[in-house]
Amino acid sequence: MATRAGERHRGRLWAAFALLAAFMVIEAVAALLTGSLALLSDAGHMFTDVLGIGMALAAIYAASRAAGDPQRTFGLYRLEVLAALGNAVLLFGVAIYVLIESVRRFADPPEVPAGPMLVVAAAGLVANLVAFGLLRSGAKESLNVRGAYLEVLGDLLGSAGVIVAAAVIALTDWWYADPIVAVAVGLFILPRTWKLARAAVRILVQAAPEHVDVTAVQTRLAAVPGVCDVHDLHVWTLTSGMDVASAHLTLDPAAQVGPVLVAAREALHDDFDIAHATLQVEPAESCQETTW
The missing domain is CATH 1.20.1510 (Alpha-lytic protease prodomain-like)
Known part of the structure; x- marks a missing residue:
């Protein structure tokens, strides 16, 4: 570290x-x-x-x-x-x-x-x-x-x-x-x-890091097997060298939570060097996107 x-x-x-x-x-x-x-x-x-x-x-x-x-x-x-x-x-x-x-x-x-x-x-x-x-x-x-x-x-x-x-x-x-x-x-x-x-x-002001394309992050998370939608995505920097993210992932009915979370975190770490991510998973019927 x-x-x-x-x-x-x-x-x-x-x-x-x-x-x-x-x-x-x-x-x-x-x-x-x-x-x-x-x-x-x-x-x-x-x-x-x-x-x-x-x-x-x-x-x-x-x-x-x-x-x-x-x-x-x-x-x-x-x-x-x-x-x-x-x-x-x-x-x-x-x-x-x-x-x-x-x-x-x-x-x-x-x-x-x-x-x-x-x-x-x-x-x-x-x-x-x-x-x-x-x-x-x-x-x-x-x-x-x-x-x-x-x-x-x-x-x-x-x-x-x-x-x-x-x-x-x-x-x-x-x-x-x-x-x-x-x-x-x-x-x-x-x-x-x-x-x-x-x-x-x-x-x-918690803007996204310049080197991170938020749209690309959303697209990459949506490509994780078992994920059908990504919303409430936020990416910001805590201090120099410490980028963090949070997101809601809507899952397919047949998806298993554990493998999806592991794959999503690995995608953020390997593709965008985001080591700390808070991910909330939810079924499609309970999806409720925030307005801010």
Whole structure:
């Protein structure tokens, strides 16, 4: 199971979280002291790594606590989604601020000390490489760890961009390199942030997962031997990597409930990767479809 795989790598996640959080603070402070927008933009990008790993840890913790309270029948999985939406809102703010400030600085780019900027960016790059190594093995087993791994992989580009800007400033005194790299990193963050926000909202409104064709699910269930009708079909996502479904299956008079349920669940699992399904079977004469 993905949750158990994540639990096996919890120690590595915590190590990566602590390392990147520390360097995120260092980069943010250095950005304020040097006035470097590129550093500030990269610190904002590293913030996505920290929150991404934090959400992975929260999801693992929530899964382990899911059975602790009988009133929380779905556990605490939605905390990951709420955190992702909050993450997206904050990142939009950071990226938009950086872009606006970069445009303003193009008119009169301030002098930025390249030495401290280069040292901090290089240290940030090393931190990302270490985190990358810590998460690489777990990314093959756990969806949550894979998400954090991809966040760190993307941040390597931001750190490399800041290093390039610092080197250009040190060698040529071309101060435009700082806002240009800041714009590049900001534009790199925005599409990822939009994708994150869109995915979180889709889950919160209980829309069907984008990769699941609900009509195809209905057709496949209707093709199960013994099923003559499928209605009240719902497919939604509980949290990342956990798609669930519910449906009413109307059976032929001669159909046996046990084999039909087994075949329907296998169809959902094998064809649509839906591991959790609640299926209600009923004879044709008692079929009563809901209106919502």
